[in-house]
Amino acid sequence: MQLQSMYQEIILDHYRNPHGRGLREPFEAEVHHVNPTCGDEVTLRVHLDGDTIADVSYEGMGCSISQASVSAMYDLVIGKSVPEALETGEHFMTLMQSKGDASVAEKLEEELEDAVAFAGVSKYPARIKCALMSWMALKDASARALSVAHPAAPTGGQQA
Amino acid sequence: MTRTVSRPTRARAPLPLDVEAIRADFPILSRTVRDGKHLVYLDSGATSQKPRAVLDAERDFYENHNAAVHRGAHQLAEEATDLYEAARAKVARFIGSDDDREIVFTRNTTEAINLVAYALSNAATAKEPEFRTYALGQGDEIVVTEMEHHANLVPWQQLCERTGATLRWLGLTDDGRLDLSDLGTVVNERTKLVAVTHQSNILGTINPLEPIIARAHSVGALVLVDGAQSVPHQPVDVQAMGADFLAFSGHKMLGPSGIGVLWGRYEILDKLPPFLTGGSMIEVVRMEGSTFAAPPQRFEAGVPMTAQAIGLGAAVDYLTELGMENVEAHEKALTAYALERLAEIPGVTVIGPPDTVARGGAVSFTVEGIHPHDVGQVLDDLGIAVRVGHHCAWPVVRRYGVPATTRATFYVHSGYDDIDALADGIRAAQKFFGAV
Numbered sequence: 001m002q003l004q005s006m007y008q009e010i011i012l013d014h015y016r017n018p019h020g021r022g023l024r025e026p027f028e029a030e031v032h033h034v035n036p037t038c039g040d041e042v043t044l045r046v047h048l049d050g051d052t053i054a055d056v057s058y059e060g061m062g063c064s065i066s067q068a069s070v071s072a073m074y075d076l077v078i079g080k081s082v083p084e085a086l087e088t089g090e091h092f093m094t095l096m097q098s099k100g101d102a103s104v105a106e107k108l109e110e111e112l113e114d115a116v117a118f119a120g121v122s123k124y125p126a127r128i129k130c131a132l133m134s135w136m137a138l139k140d141a142s143a144r145a146l147s148v149a150h151p152a153a154p155t156g157g158q159q160a
Numbered sequence: 161m162t163r164t165v166s167r168p169t170r171a172r173a174p175l176p177l178d179v180e181a182i183r184a185d186f187p188i189l190s191r192t193v194r195d196g197k198h199l200v201y202l203d204s205g206a207t208s209q210k211p212r213a214v215l216d217a218e219r220d221f222y223e224n225h226n227a228a229v230h231r232g233a234h235q236l237a238e239e240a241t242d243l244y245e246a247a248r249a250k251v252a253r254f255i256g257s258d259d260d261r262e263i264v265f266t267r268n269t270t271e272a273i274n275l276v277a278y279a280l281s282n283a284a285t286a287k288e289p290e291f292r293t294y295a296l297g298q299g300d301e302i303v304v305t306e307m308e309h310h311a312n313l314v315p316w317q318q319l320c321e322r323t324g325a326t327l328r329w330l331g332l333t334d335d336g337r338l339d340l341s342d343l344g345t346v347v348n349e350r351t352k353l354v355a356v357t358h359q360s361n362i363l364g365t366i367n368p369l370e371p372i373i374a375r376a377h378s379v380g381a382l383v384l385v386d387g388a389q390s391v392p393h394q395p396v397d398v399q400a401m402g403a404d405f406l407a408f409s410g411h412k413m414l415g416p417s418g419i420g421v422l423w424g425r426y427e428i429l430d431k432l433p434p435f436l437t438g439g440s441m442i443e444v445v446r447m448e449g450s451t452f453a454a455p456p457q458r459f460e461a462g463v464p465m466t467a468q469a470i471g472l473g474a475a476v477d478y479l480t481e482l483g484m485e486n487v488e489a490h491e492k493a494l495t496a497y498a499l500e501r502l503a504e505i506p507g508v509t510v511i512g513p514p515d516t517v518a519r520g521g522a523v524s525f526t527v528e529g530i531h532p533h534d535v536g537q538v539l540d541d542l543g544i545a546v547r548v549g550h551h552c553a554w555p556v557v558r559r560y561g562v563p564a565t566t567r568a569t570f571y572v573h574s575g576y577d578d579i580d581a582l583a584d585g586i587r588a589a590q591k592f593f594g595a596v
Binding site: 002003006007012037038039040041061062063064065124127130 | 564593
């Protein structure tokens with residue numbers, strides 16, 4: 001059975017006991033993202049303290065991969081600056097594109113912590129979007145939150 | 161290859177079709193997936209696999225007759241045109257039409273429906289008076305149902321946006337049927353077109369077309385039937401059905417991808433302006449303007465999908481040989497068995513009619529505590545191909561309060577062993593995720 005390579009115990013733990021789940025105040029931006037091929041959804045809020053991500057709160061429905069991914073992301077990005085968090089998101093994307101190449105996972109293990117367990121998902125193209133949905137939502141929400149915090153910044157133009 | 165049947169003691173009626181003989185006609189069914197697993201293909205509702213006869217027909221066309229149809233003065237062009245038109249005739253006979261001009265080849269069901277939707281909006285601005293016969297505008301209404309595939313919903317939403325017409329719809333009952341209690345008010349003298357699916361791709365429901373068509377025609381509305389899930393699986397006779405348009409896809413009925421069909425009553429097709437324009441569909445072209453060919457050429461702009469149409473003709477021959485009554489009876493037996501096997505599994509809920517009355521072989525279900533994607537992943541690991549998600553019918557899953565479903569669909573090569581594998585696979589998913 002190949003299933004265990006995707007459904008690592010860490011992933012199933014996050015799925016059964018998600019970290020940081022629930023929508024909380026305060027927040028500067030809220031986004032709603034869907035995966036139109038399967039109907040999975042996430043509503044995600046970002047609260048900034050200066051440029052630091054003070055809280056990410058979320059509600060959503062979806063498969064174990066999408067739900068575990070947002071939980072592992074929560075652990076990773078709280079306390080990081082927005083650029084740091086987005087860089088981690090880029091590295092998570094690299095992991096998702098690794099097609100199961102163990103050397104990529106090894107290099108990223110320290111930075112991605114629990115999220116490196118998603119390496120097995122990269123072998124299943126149909127599931128990569130599930131793992132990435134929350135990271136896309138975070139990128140979107142933090143850009144909007146920054147534009148609220150710094151209305152003159154060139155990233156502006158979007159409503160929180 | 162023999163397969164192990166998990167519960168050999170169960171009494172099962174012999175199936176109408178010879179599954180082992182049919183499987184031998186489908187090359188893909190002999191391959192393995194996911195590290196040597198035997199392929200159990202339960203996703204024919206998304207696209208069907210192809211028998212060797214269809215593959216051979218396409219190959220023979222390219223190897224021996226390939227040319228652009230309806231143009232050219234050489235022998236190959238004649239042969240290609242004859243084969244293409246013979247395929248049209250086969251398709252016409254298959255659905256009970258005695259007029260080949262009523263068969264328009266399209267890319268798929270989606271394009272066939274869009275053809276009608278765009279012809280209707282083009283009618284409003286057509287300069288030829290006869291092409292304005294079915295023009296719509298503000299105050300007119302189009303009726304669909306809550307059960308439609310996105311392909312028979314979004315084109316009508318868009319047509320309403322373009323023309324100012326209003327979209328209305330018939331709702332669903334809790335047991336997965338159309339709610340016809342307000343048919344008399346939803347379809348009224350303002351209704352110009354009713355678009356309804358014959359067989360739901362997600363619920364399996366076979367809709368009662370007769371009262372809907374009777375009501376629509378009594379108020380002068382046209383009726384388009386989405387036959388994507390019915391034409392491949394049951395006998396369909398357009399004369400008996402009485403609708404004005406029927407759309408279906410070749411790839412869901414053992415044919416190639418890239419070929420679909422719009423059947424329309426000739427006198428109606430004849431009054432519709434074109435959708436796509438260009439070569440092949442014209443009568444006379446001058447720099448100042450053009451006139452158009454009669455149907456079906458009016459709706460087949462450009463060099464058509466020739467090999468695919470010929471492949472579809474071969475698929476029609478294959479299905480005719482099996483007998484569509486037998487195909488229908490075969491799938492009914494499998495559906496009854498699947499509903500029975502799924503009902504035995506705690507936590508499994510079928511979304512759609514719970515019995516085989518007016519029901520086809522699309523069996524959608526949820527497994528308590530496990531998301532459909534995860535169910536599908538475990539099944540895939542066992543070599544079982546199913547569809548997961550909202551099945552391009554998002555309003556339906558929303559109506560039944562589930563985010564998505566897992567769907568198994570059957571066809572001529574499906575057997576009881578496939579359903580046993582599915583049931584065992586669902587139990588394996590429950591075990592893996594600790595849901596029971």
